[in-house]
Amino acid sequence: MRVLGIDPGLQNMGWGVIELDGPRLRHIANGVVHSDKGELGDRLLRLYRGLCAVIIAHAPSAAAVEQTFVNKDAVGTLKLGQARGIALLAPAEAGLEIGEYAPNAVKKAVVGVGHAGKEQVQHMVRHQLPGVVFESADAADALAIAICHAHHLQSRSIRIKVRA
Template sequence: MRVLGIDPGLRNMGWGVIAVDGSRLRHIANGVIQTEAGDLGTRLSQLYRGLCGVIAAHAPDAAAVEQTFVNKDAVGTLKLGQARGIALLAPAEAGLAIGEYAPNAVKKTVVGVGHAGKEQVQHMVKVQLPGVVFDSADAADALAIAICHARHLQGRSLRIVERSA
């Protein structure tokens, strides 16, 4: 199974694809879709087309998106929410099931601590995906989101097997 993790952002939308084989994880690809300041509609269109291109190139079976946190800047939060809408729309249009995770849930799953720093998250992503080279910090976050989703899917499968036994 391939899992696409998406770290929403209007300027930089990180993405990462991993392969899941039982409990083993393998890095497939990662990157960032960048937009320049300008018309919001144009930027959202660039994000959508870029994410559709990633989906077409790497054929994931599932996707995961980080939930938006609300900050003091209402306008910034609203724009981030619109980028997050694109992060949900592109995989939904491709027929992918989508998981959504709070930033602390991603950190807790990947690092073991819900308030881990970016460096800790990146270190643990490297431990779980040996040899990975990040395209950017946003791509590293996206890989962490993909790992979080893979671990949650594995947990669900285990519970289903236990119930049927």
């Protein structure tokens, strides 16, 4: 099973694809879709098309998106929410099951601590995906989101097997 992790952002939307094979995780690809500057509609369209291209190229079977946190800047939060809408729309249109995770849940799943720093998260992503090279910090975050969802899928699969 391939899992696409998405770190929503209006200027830089990180993405990472991993493969789940039993208990093993393997890095497939990671990158960033850039929207640069310009009209909001055009920027969202670039994000959407870029994310659709990632989905076509890597054929994930599930996706996960980080939930947006509210910050002091209401306008920035709203724009980030619109980018997050694109992060949900593209995989939904492709028919993918989508998991949504709070930043602390991702950190806890990857590091074991909900308030871990970015460096700790990146270290543990490198540990769980040996040889991975991040295109950017946004791509590293997206891989962490994918790992979090993979762990969720693994535990859900174990619960189903135990019940059967």
